[in-house]
Amino acid sequence: MKALVLAGGKGTRLRPLTHTSAKQLVPVANKPVLFYGLEALRDAGITSVGIIVGDTAHEVREAVGDGAKFGLDITYIPQQAPLGLAHCVLIAEEFLADEPFVMYLGDNFLVGGITSLVDAFRAADHDAQILLTKVAEPQFYGVAELGSDGEIVGLEEKPEHPRSDLAIVGVYIFSPVIHAAVRSITPSARGELEITDAITWLIDKGYRVHSHFVSGYWKDTGRLQDMLECNRIILEQIEPDISGTVDGRSEITGRVVVERGAVVEDSVLRGPIVIGADSKITSSYVGPFTSIGARCEVANTEIEYSIVLDSSSIRGVSRIGHSLIGRNVEVNRAEGMPNTHELMVGDHSKIQVRS
Template sequence: MRPLTHTSAKQLVPIANKPVLYYGLEAIRDAGITSVGIVVGDTGREVREAVGDGSRFGLDVTYIQQEEPLGLAHCVLIARDFLGDEPFVMYLGDNFLVGGIAELVESFRTGGYDAQILLTRVAEPQFYGVAELGPSGEIVSLEEKPAHPRSDLAIVGVYSFSPAVHEAVRAIRPSARGELEITDAVHWLIERGHAVQSHLVTGYWRDTGRLQDMLECNRIVLERVEPDVRGTVDRMSEISGRVVVEPGAVVENSVLRGPIVVGADAKIVSSYVGPFTSIGPGCVLNNAEIEYSIVLDGSSIHGVSRIAHSLIGRNVEVSRADGVANTHELMVGDHSRIQVRA
């Protein structure tokens, strides 16, 4: 996700104009959990501004500062006072999961396990943490990005733990990369006879760490939006499919083919916005064409055709340069200025 993550928390990059982190918080709330601790690092101020006290989500949020990125097990270690002696869910903030975690939470509550880990089947398990299961679905081993995977079951990034994990995170030592690994803590539990169970994802899941994953998540969400035009659309414009135009947005002499979302106070003039595109608040498109893309707040695109499969950061300017028209694929960091041949 570089260069966006040099200037912004990747958990706040929007999918359908809503930060990835918000989907996770809503999933936690919908599972019946109301007390949430968010472990933050260098981007803590930005996360605090975006989430606040959690009341907008129906949550009570506490922030836990991690001075250095020392691993997921270290997050559990420093959250000890917040967690107390209660069972808890650990949810990685850059995960995008359709279907929520209510089934996982209920299975953990009734199963009497000390740990339960969410898994999903993947085509290329060598790129993920991989779990090997026993005959009853118990986890017998975990391996990070193995050259020869023992299964196609990848670790999703949502875990349920009993208080037994606190002893595990205190007992393990940093890995070769200098971090306290949550997989090592889980291994510690397994080796000492604790019940560690799997739970398979029934819905759609993506780790939003790559451009293609962000665009795919954007597509999945946009396929579910309901048409809602509250901005201003003139008579020269054509709208078809699932299109959301938020308040304050203006559309003139343009074609909008859904599913798409146009953010508040955006302006689209003499342009084409194609399927699976989200245009952030305050953006300006003038004589432009774009589809299957994400454009973040305050950016502008002038005189450029056939932008596709792109993620454009905040306050970016993309403008026309002389040359032959072509399709452009862009991943542009915040506060950039780009000139392309169009």
């Protein structure tokens, strides 16, 4: 069995961060979301992986390499434009050949892995197996309708009046028959080849399309609140590890990771948190569910429930919460009068200021 991982797309809901960075490489607990998916594939016994890449191909290649560090053999498949999930299958046909494969959306975050999904497919005689989970607001997702034996009898894309509360998670397993399906459908109203249309084609032709339910936690990490929630989930599972330097004036409570080369001075750390390698925390409070990337500086600042990416600095800020701060960002306290906020903000940003 092979895998097809989708790491293209533009990540519009995480702009401006994704103007210059792949959304699949935004970190959760200081590890890119994409890496969790690659590790899940490896743990399920899959080693041959094709990665669909788009405008951020160079960044993805640099981060993942040839896959050896994950125990994988990686093949990169360029997609000239985001033309739909079924289009990804279409352009990957040569790589996939006549083998069944997992299709994994690289910005999906799934705790618990996919081993049970892969094992269930191998043990059965299905032509496709779709991962599902119950959601509170199914109208915002692709929704599946099931028959009495768990077979999928219908799919709807973001329906106004959903027939079920079962959302399609971004992990699928297909037999080679899916190639005929993606060649048979036409672009949707938004100009894309939809994987839901290809699955519907399979159902209409009498192929066996079965459901499998998420056994762990799942999130599509396309929005800020989703990233912060995934960060919280992973940080709740970490084990304390102080590999850096913490002075005697600092206070540590709970599960705290201070990576090698990091320095903590005269500060309060309340876990679960991760302080990245070679970062420096001085006279600051770093509160729960916060991950600070590598080579960052945090001084005279209070921050919690946030993600700070590599090589950023925060100095003299009284309180930061529920925030995602990108790479090489400077956040400083303004001095002098008048008491004004001075901002340089890129397109599609969101700023909340309490006066």
